[in-house]
Amino acid sequence: MPIYDQGYRRYEARSALHQVRFWPITREALRLILMKRAFLGLLAVSFLPFVVRVIQIYIVTRFPEAGRILPIDGRLFGDFLNQQIGFTILLSIFGASGLVANDLRTGAILVYLSRPLTQRDYIVGKLLVPLALNLAVTLVPGLVLYAAGLALAPELYLKWELAWIAPAIVAHAVVVSAVVSLVALAISSLSRSARVAGLGFFGLVAGLEMVRLVLQNGFNRKEAVLLSLQANLQALGVALFGVVDRQLDIPWGWPLLVLAAVSLGCLAVLRSRVRAVEIVT
Amino acid sequence: MSDNGAPLVEFQDLAVSYGLVQALSGVSGVFQPGPTGLLGPNGAGKTTLLKTLLGFLHPDRGKLTAFGLDPIREPLEVRRRLGYMPEQDCHVPGMTASAFVAFAGELSGLPRDEAISRAHEVLYYVGLGEARYRNVETYSTGMKQRVKLAQALVHDPDLLLLDEPTNGLDPQGREEMLALIHDIATRRGMSLILCSHLLRDVERVCTNVIVFNQGQVAKAGTIRELTGTRLQVFDVRFKGDQAALLTDLKDLGADWRESEDGVRLFLPEGHGPETIFRLAKECGVQVRHLRPGAETLEDVFLRALGHEIQG
Numbered sequence: 001m002p003i004y005d006q007g008y009r010r011y012e013a014r015s016a017l018h019q020v021r022f023w024p025i026t027r028e029a030l031r032l033i034l035m036k037r038a039f040l041g042l043l044a045v046s047f048l049p050f051v052v053r054v055i056q057i058y059i060v061t062r063f064p065e066a067g068r069i070l071p072i073d074g075r076l077f078g079d080f081l082n083q084q085i086g087f088t089i090l091l092s093i094f095g096a097s098g099l100v101a102n103d104l105r106t107g108a109i110l111v112y113l114s115r116p117l118t119q120r121d122y123i124v125g126k127l128l129v130p131l132a133l134n135l136a137v138t139l140v141p142g143l144v145l146y147a148a149g150l151a152l153a154p155e156l157y158l159k160w161e162l163a164w165i166a167p168a169i170v171a172h173a174v175v176v177s178a179v180v181s182l183v184a185l186a187i188s189s190l191s192r193s194a195r196v197a198g199l200g201f202f203g204l205v206a207g208l209e210m211v212r213l214v215l216q217n218g219f220n221r222k223e224a225v226l227l228s229l230q231a232n233l234q235a236l237g238v239a240l241f242g243v244v245d246r247q248l249d250i251p252w253g254w255p256l257l258v259l260a261a262v263s264l265g266c267l268a269v270l271r272s273r274v275r276a277v278e279i280v281t
Numbered sequence: 282m283s284d285n286g287a288p289l290v291e292f293q294d295l296a297v298s299y300g301l302v303q304a305l306s307g308v309s310g311v312f313q314p315g316p317t318g319l320l321g322p323n324g325a326g327k328t329t330l331l332k333t334l335l336g337f338l339h340p341d342r343g344k345l346t347a348f349g350l351d352p353i354r355e356p357l358e359v360r361r362r363l364g365y366m367p368e369q370d371c372h373v374p375g376m377t378a379s380a381f382v383a384f385a386g387e388l389s390g391l392p393r394d395e396a397i398s399r400a401h402e403v404l405y406y407v408g409l410g411e412a413r414y415r416n417v418e419t420y421s422t423g424m425k426q427r428v429k430l431a432q433a434l435v436h437d438p439d440l441l442l443l444d445e446p447t448n449g450l451d452p453q454g455r456e457e458m459l460a461l462i463h464d465i466a467t468r469r470g471m472s473l474i475l476c477s478h479l480l481r482d483v484e485r486v487c488t489n490v491i492v493f494n495q496g497q498v499a500k501a502g503t504i505r506e507l508t509g510t511r512l513q514v515f516d517v518r519f520k521g522d523q524a525a526l527l528t529d530l531k532d533l534g535a536d537w538r539e540s541e542d543g544v545r546l547f548l549p550e551g552h553g554p555e556t557i558f559r560l561a562k563e564c565g566v567q568v569r570h571l572r573p574g575a576e577t578l579e580d581v582f583l584r585a586l587g588h589e590i591q592g
Contacts, residue, residue, distance in 0.1 A: 024387040032375045098374070107371035111432060114335050114365040115388040116357040276337040277299075 021117050025125025030132065033095050042094060043137070046087040050141035053080050054148050061153040074165050076149075078241025081142055081172050082234045088134040088176055089230070092184035093201055096130035098194030099185060100274065105192040113276040123185075123270050130184055134177030142169040168240045176233050179259050183229060186266035189273035205229055216247055225250050226258050233259070288313050289440050289472055290334060295343035297326075297333050304329040306496045307343065312440075312474055316466035318483030318504070319476040321493035327476045328368065330493070331442050335365060348439065361390055364438030366429045368445040368476075372417040378404055379413040382431045389436035396435065403431045407461060423454035430461065441465065441473040447482050459485045480504075512536070513550075517557060518543035518570035526564040530557075543570065 033039055053076065060066050103109045112122050146166055149157045157165075184201050191197040208228040215224035225231045225248055232255040238245050239252035290312040297305040305326045319327045332338045334347055336356035345352065352359040373381055379400050386396030404413040407427040412420070417428055426446060433441055446462060447455040463486050465471050477483050483490055484504050492500040492507065500507055512535075519526065523544070527537055533556065536547040548556065554571055561568050 021388075021390075024384060024393075028373070028376075028380075028384055032373075035375075102374045106374055107367060107369045108373045110365070110367045110369075110371050111373065111385055112388065113337065114360060114363070114367070115385070116361040116390055117388060118357070276335070277332055 022121045022125030022128070025112070025117075025122065026128040026132070029099060029126065029129045033129065033133075039094055042090060043133070046084070046091065046137040047141060049080060049083050049087075050145060053145050057145075057149050057152050074162065074168065074241045075243045077142060077146065077165055077169055078172075078237045078243040080145060081138055081169065081176065081241075082237045082243070084138045084141070085176055085180070085230055085233050085237075087137050088180045089201075089205055091133045091137065092130045092180050093198045095133050096181065096184035097188050097198035097201060099126045099129060100189040100270075101191045101194045101197045104189070104273075109274070110276055113274075119271065119274050122274055123267075127181055127185055130181035131177050134181055135173060138177055139170060139173035142173050165241075172237050172240050175236060175259065179229070179233065179263055182263050182266040186269040186273075189270055222247075222250055223254075226254055229262065231255075232262075290345070290347045290474075292330070292333075292345040293343055295330075295333070295345050296341045297329050297338050298341055299329075299338075304496055305333070305340075308493075308496070308498045309343075310491050310498050310501055312472075312491075313489065314472045315489070316462075316473050316475060316487040318487035318490040319474055319493065320478070320480065320483055320490050321499070322478055325478075325493035326496040327478075327493050328444055329496075331365070331444055331474070331476060334442065335360060335363065361436075362439040364433035364436065364441045366433040366441070366443045366446055368448060370425060371429060371432075372425065374418060376417060377414050378409055378417050378420070378428050378431070381417055381428065382435050385432035386435040391436055399435050399437075400431070403435050404428075406434070407431045408457070422449045423451070423457075426450060426454070426458060427461075430458070434465070437471075439472065441471055442476070443473060444476045445478070446475070447477070447479065455482075462486050512547040513553065514574040515546045515548065515554065515557065516540060516543060516570070516572045516574045517546055517568060519561065519566050520569050521566040522564075523566055526560055526566050529560045529564065545574065 056076070100109075103112070109122075113119070143166065146157070146169060183204075187201045187204065188194070188197040191200065205228075209230050212224045212228035212231050215221045215227070225235050231248060234245075235248040235250055235255040236252060236259070237243065238248045239255075288311040292311075293309045294307045295305055295309070296303070296307050308326070308330070319330065321327050329338065333340060333345055334352055336352040336359060339353055347359045348362055350359050373384065376384065379397075382404055383393075383397045383400035386399050387393055391399065401410075401413065404410055407430050409424060409427050409431065412424060417425065420428065426449070430443075430446065433443075443462065447458050450458060459482060462473070462475065466473055466486055473486075475483055475486055488503055490501070490504055490507060491498055527544070530537065530546065530548075533552060534549040535552065537544050539545075546557065554573075557571065558568060
């Protein structure tokens with residue numbers, strides 16, 4: 001029986017517990033996701049709209065007449081962020097679907113919860129993974145795009161009346177990233193299979209969007225926007241950036257209310273599912 | 282060991298339920314420093330006690346303390362001093378053993394560098410040194426059991442909780458795992474609770490045991506006290522009136538109980554099959570089948586605890 005005597009020693013230097021106990025969870029999960037080439041490819045593709053928008057700003061500053069077709073104002077950022085919602089959903093499908101589901105499948109949940117970690121530490125640690133990825137394709141390129149606008153066309157953007165754009169980018173990107181991440185993580189916690197969770201998330205988002213389109217186009221019901229996660233997020237962007245979109249033009253308070261309710265529901269699901277012991281009553 | 286020499290774990294009138302199912306009903310006991318076995322058939326409440334100790338389950342009533350702390354009020358401090366090897370598989374998908382064990386160490390509060398260094402040491406200790414850079418998902422059952430032990434050991438806990446550590450192992454793997462646990466308990470001086478339904482596993486490592494049955498502590502003490510003298514076991518099928526024969530056997534100090542396919546006889550030392558044949562002949566009973574059997578944990582329990590178990 002091989003016991004390597006010299007290999008084990010008692011560990012006496014016990015230090016105080018970390019304040020940010022969730023950080024190793026986030027770091028390791030991100031490391032594992034970013035090791036996948038396909039995912040890196042998807043992440044790279046998510047930046048293509050950003051490149052297109054930078055080119056757009058460049059063209060308009062060089063050929064001012066192009067500004068008639070490609071207006072340079074707050075709407076450009078609203079359009080860009082609304083476009084990025086699709087990528088946040090894709091990144092969450094491939095990056096977040098397995099975060100809790102795999103832990104439930106492999107029993108890793110016990111490894112986490114038998115440590116000096118709270119349920120909140122675990123949820124925060126996992127949530128930060130899709131949140132970081134989603135912010136990387138919304139907030140970061142949004143702000144860089146704004147900076148590019150300031151650098152390339154200061155005469156267009158360096159105006160007091162356009163100073164709201166940066167805070168609006170932050171607000172919209174944070175709401176989009178947080179809600180999509182929460183929904184993806186909550187769905188991940190409902191299954192023991194990453195694949196099932198991914199398909200479930202996609203089905204939910206795509207299904208509700210289709211219902212919304214049918215109700216809006218077939219029955220002219222504007223409030224159908226509130227049914228779809230994607231449309232609610234887009235409606236918020238439309239309101240924040242003053243984008244003209246008749247289909248999504250509803251008072252901003254309603255989508256905000258729906259998104260808040262969805263987020264609270266997701267937190268409740270996570271709280272009930274992230275447990276070391278499953279109690280069936 | 283607990284800081285003030287007090288028992289590591291104490292529980293008093295502890296009742297825990299899963300919804301409507303009562304898993305522990307008013308149990309009391311202590312775990313002293315050193316290796317202690319937690320014995321009992323499946324569903325007896327052993328794992329429930331461990332999970333309550335980890336703060337996963339809240340007691341309906343009663344009190345449980347570990348290191349003098351309440352796991353419900355101070356779960357982080359308690360869990361920091363515990364190492365838990367669960368019964369079922371547990372690993373983080375996509376991780377190598379060294380990354381997984383280091384990660385577990387970090388989650389327990391070790392600084393990253395120290396966690397990495399300890400992960401390598403512990404993996405060598407459990408015999409996975411050469412395979413430590415392999416993905417855990419590619420491991421055999423025995424290797425997975427060892428990596429589970431390594432993740433429970435990495436932060437050098439004050440008390441190690443081992444839930445059925447030999448589950449799914451072949452005889453050699455089982456021997457190796459028990460040797461490791463024995464080494465941890467004796468040479469490394471670590472306190473542990475070995476939870477098992479296999480008496481032989483517990484016997485190999487522990488001297489003290491707490492026996493659970495149907496959510497209650499059936500008996501606590503040393504294994505010797507629990508098992509007493511081992512008996513010889515025979516599965517026998519008779520033809521004819523066996524009542525007189527069984528009475529004669531009982532007079533010799535034997536015990537018996539009905540089994541699925543006849544009678545299971547427990548003969549005291551000095552008696553063997555020849556006694557059965559002789560008495561059968563005297564009573565005019567045919568022995569249609571006789572096979573030596575092994576004394577199961579259930580037998581030992583039933584015999585050692587008698588009406589306590591059956592009642």
